[in-house]
Amino acid sequence: MPIDHFHKFLTSAQQEEITLEAAHARLTHFAGRPWLFFPEFSAYVTSFVNAMRNPVAVAPVDASLPLSQYFIKSSHNTYLTGNQFSSKSSIDAYILPLLAGCRSVEIDVLDYKNEPYVYHGYTFTSRIPFKLVLQVIRKYAFVTSDFPLTLSLETHCKAPQQIKMAQYMRDVLGELLVTESLDAEVMDLPSPEQLSRRILIKNKAAAAHDPNSTRPLPDAERHHSAQSSSDGTNSSMPEAKGGPSSSILSKKVKFVSDLAQLNVYHQGSRLPKLPRSSDSPDLGPFQPHFDQIFSLPENKLASYQNDFDRLVRITSTNIIRTFPKYTRVFSGNYNPLSFWAVGSQMVALNYQSFDFHTQMNQALFHPGNRAGYLLKPD
Numbered sequence: 001m002p003i004d005h006f007h008k009f010l011t012s013a014q015q016e017e018i019t020l021e022a023a024h025a026r027l028t029h030f031a032g033r034p035w036l037f038f039p040e041f042s043a044y045v046t047s048f049v050n051a052m053r054n055p056v057a058v059a060p061v062d063a064s065l066p067l068s069q070y071f072i073k074s075s076h077n078t079y080l081t082g083n084q085f086s087s088k089s090s091i092d093a094y095i096l097p098l099l100a101g102c103r104s105v106e107i108d109v110l111d112y113k114n115e116p117y118v119y120h121g122y123t124f125t126s127r128i129p130f131k132l133v134l135q136v137i138r139k140y141a142f143v144t145s146d147f148p149l150t151l152s153l154e155t156h157c158k159a160p161q162q163i164k165m166a167q168y169m170r171d172v173l174g175e176l177l178v179t180e181s182l183d184a185e186v187m188d189l190p191s192p193e194q195l196s197r198r199i200l201i202k203n204k205a206a207a208a209h210d211p212n213s214t215r216p217l218p219d220a221e222r223h224h225s226a227q228s229s230s231d232g233t234n235s236s237m238p239e240a241k242g243g244p245s246s247s248i249l250s251k252k253v254k255f256v257s258d259l260a261q262l263n264v265y266h267q268g269s270r271l272p273k274l275p276r277s278s279d280s281p282d283l284g285p286f287q288p289h290f291d292q293i294f295s296l297p298e299n300k301l302a303s304y305q306n307d308f309d310r311l312v313r314i315t316s317t318n319i320i321r322t323f324p325k326y327t328r329v330f331s332g333n334y335n336p337l338s339f340w341a342v343g344s345q346m347v348a349l350n351y352q353s354f355d356f357h358t359q360m361n362q363a364l365f366h367p368g369n370r371a372g373y374l375l376k377p378d
Helices: 004-015 022-029 038-045 092-099 128-138 160-178 221-229 298-302 305-315 337-341 356-364
Strands: 070-072 106-110 114-120 149-155 199-204 264-269 292-297 317-323 348-349 373-377
Touching: 004 022, 004 373, 022 038, 038 092, 038 114, 092 106, 092 128, 106 128, 106 160, 106 348, 114 128, 128 160, 149 160, 149 348, 160 199, 292 298, 298 337, 305 317, 348 356
Parallel strands: 106 149, 149 199, 199 264, 264 292, 292 317, 317 348
Antiparallel strands: 070 373, 106 114
C-alpha cells in the first residue's frame, strides 16, 4: 500500500483529519518506510497506533532485571495462518505478531527434501523453508521493540538438517544471535537491557548421555534428566503437542552440538512432579538451573494448581512457557489470567484468532507501547 492509498484510508475510511505529510510521518514511524505490505497494514489497523483514543502515557519499562521477572508477549505455532490442521504456513504470519510487539515466536522444524522446513508435522498444513523464515524474522525482529526476541524451536529434524539449521541461524541472524553467555560467572538470566536487539534460541536441552552434546549439564539438570528417565520419558524427546501426530513426533531426537550449543539461556526441560507439602513452597531435591525453561500445555500446567506457591517460586528464577492444548484445532485460546497468576512469563497464544483471550493479552501489554515486556508485580 503506497502512501497516497494509506492517506486516503485514514481520511476516507477512518474520517481522520490528517495531512499527507503527517500520514507519511506516521507510516514511516510504524513500518520504517512510507509503504506497507498487506500483513503490515493488518498489523497497523489492530495496533495501538490506530487506537480510537490516544494511548496513555506510561513510564518506560524498567529493563534492568533478569528475564524471569517479566511477562513476555508470546505466540504459538506462529507460522500458521488459520487452523492447526490444514491451514497455510506463511512467512507473512510472522510479520503481524512481530509488529504487534511479540517477543517470542514459535518455529516447528521438520525434514523435507533434505532441508529443514517449517510446518505442523503430520498434518495438512503447507511447508515453508526454515531459512526463509529466519530472513523474515531478521527483517522484522526489532521494528517495534528493541527488547530481546526468543525463537522457540520445536526441532524434529535428523542430524544433517540440524547442522543446516544451526548454520542458517548463524548466517542469517548474524550478530543478532546470542551464541555465548554474556558472563559465565553470573548464575542468573541476563536482563532485557543487556540483551537489547539480540535473538535468543529456545530449544530442547540435549540429553545428559548424548555424545553429541558439548554442554556440561549442571547437577540440577542431571537430576532432572534422571527423573524424566525414571518416568519412562527421555529428556531429548521433543515436547509432544498431542493430536494424531504426537506419538510420531515424540520419537527420540538426538541434538548435534552445532544446534545444542545455541541454547545459551533457554534449555528446554521437563517440569517434574513437585514434592507434596501443605505448608512449604520448598522444591525438595529439584533445584532448577537458571537457564532451564519449562514448556507446558495449558492442561498440564493446570494439573499443578495445588502447587501454586512452588510454581511462583520456580518462576522467580526460571521461565515457564505455556501453550494451547492440542484440541484447539481451530486456533482458539485459553484464559491467560490463571497462568500469569503463577508467574508464567511466556503465555503463548494462537495469534491466528483475535478472540477474547487474545484481546486480554493485548490489554495486558497495552500501556502505550509495544515493547512486548511487562515487569511482573512484586
